[in-house]
Amino acid sequence: MTPTAAGHTSADPVLEQAANWLGEGRRVALATVTRTWGSAPRRAGSHMAVAEGGDFTGSVSGGCVESAVIHAAMEVMESGDPQRLKFGVTNEMAWEVGLACGGEVEIYVEAVH
Amino acid sequence: MRSALLDTLLEAQRSGRSVVLATRLSDGAQELVEIGPAGAREPRSMAGVSADQVYAALRAEEAQVADTADGPVLLRPYTVPRRLLVVGAVHIAQVLARTSPEVGLPATIVDPREGFATRERFPGAQIVRAWPDDALERIGLDERCALVVLAHDPKIDDPALTAALGSDAFYIGALGGRRTRRQRRERLLDAGFSPQDVARIHSPVGLSIGARTPAEIAFSILAQIIDVIRNPGASPLAR
Numbered sequence: 001m002t003p004t005a006a007g008h009t010s011a012d013p014v015l016e017q018a019a020n021w022l023g024e025g026r027r028v029a030l031a032t033v034t035r036t037w038g039s040a041p042r043r044a045g046s047h048m049a050v051a052e053g054g055d056f057t058g059s060v061s062g063g064c065v066e067s068a069v070i071h072a073a074m075e076v077m078e079s080g081d082p083q084r085l086k087f088g089v090t091n092e093m094a095w096e097v098g099l100a101c102g103g104e105v106e107i108y109v110e111a112v113h
Numbered sequence: 114m115r116s117a118l119l120d121t122l123l124e125a126q127r128s129g130r131s132v133v134l135a136t137r138l139s140d141g142a143q144e145l146v147e148i149g150p151a152g153a154r155e156p157r158s159m160a161g162v163s164a165d166q167v168y169a170a171l172r173a174e175e176a177q178v179a180d181t182a183d184g185p186v187l188l189r190p191y192t193v194p195r196r197l198l199v200v201g202a203v204h205i206a207q208v209l210a211r212t213s214p215e216v217g218l219p220a221t222i223v224d225p226r227e228g229f230a231t232r233e234r235f236p237g238a239q240i241v242r243a244w245p246d247d248a249l250e251r252i253g254l255d256e257r258c259a260l261v262v263l264a265h266d267p268k269i270d271d272p273a274l275t276a277a278l279g280s281d282a283f284y285i286g287a288l289g290g291r292r293t294r295r296q297r298r299e300r301l302l303d304a305g306f307s308p309q310d311v312a313r314i315h316s317p318v319g320l321s322i323g324a325r326t327p328a329e330i331a332f333s334i335l336a337q338i339i340d341v342i343r344n345p346g347a348s349p350l351a352r
Contacts, residue, residue: 018119019221
């Protein structure tokens with residue numbers, strides 16, 4: 001065995017799962033944190049992949065906005081049009097899906113097709 | 114995202130190439146920018162994003178937004194993963210190999226001794242059954258590597274530390290009690306390393322949390338590596 005740099009590396013597990021779902025013929029959407037303000041739990045660039053049927057992997061927050069993002073992901077799969085979401089304590093939706101931590105997060109949701 | 118673009122992105126990661134994905138948030142336009150030895154270039158299909166901005170996202174290892182006349186463009190870097198090289202296939206190494214991938218540090222286990230670096234003891238890890246000088250030369254220590262030396266045997270530990278101190282490894286740690294540390298330091302100074310070189314070695318290894326069991330020591334080591342990654346030069350902990 002000759003180890004090489006390439007031999008060790010692995011890809012982002014969320015993107016791997018997205019590719020696997022596509023390979024199974026399921027529709028897939030990808031959510032990505034684009035910007036955060038204050039004490040958001042996940043850094044910009046964090047991914048969550050959602051499959052047709054509601055399976056998901058990865059995260060875009062500490063768990064407080066994932067349900068809303070899955071809902072948006074379903075719409076995006078249907079329409080093919082990307083969506084930009086913003087969650088935070090100043091958001092009108094805060095009582096339902098706001099960030100308990102007081103931070104704000106902007107999320108981009110796109111279909112993978 | 115086109116599935117073909119996703120495939121290209123995955124292929125880049127698997128083959129150890131750094132790339133930055135540019136996404137224009139207003140219309141979803143995307144371009145994958147390959148980072149070559151000469152650095153980054155600007156996205157060809159998107160006006161208003163500079164090569165410097167692409168490179169800055171890669172350096173920061175964090176997605177950044179570039180504001181352009183056509184709206185914000187997300188620059189999401191996918192860097193070559195870091196990795197953990199463990200010299201000495203001992204009990205602590207087994208815990209490290211199981212847990213380090215969870216924090217983005219897939220493990221490679223190096224040990225020349227019969228019966229130590231076996232598939233049974235290290236399922237899932239990369240195993241190199243060779244002397245560390247050979248093994249580390251083949252693996253290629255670079256700035257994405259952390260190296261932990263655990264063999265407790267100078268015949269194995271010293272060649273590994275010699276290779277590590279001659280490299281850009283971002284973390285070097287070595288197990289050892291007070292006497293071991295003093296003797297090792299003397300050997301490395303005698304071998305021509307400077308006190309500053311030797312000071313790169315974290316020893317006693319791991320954060321000082323009173324770890325006793327192999328698992329506790331493994332977690333203290335991983336925590337220390339995370340500290341070095343996340344707080345370069347400015348740890349909130351007294352190192």
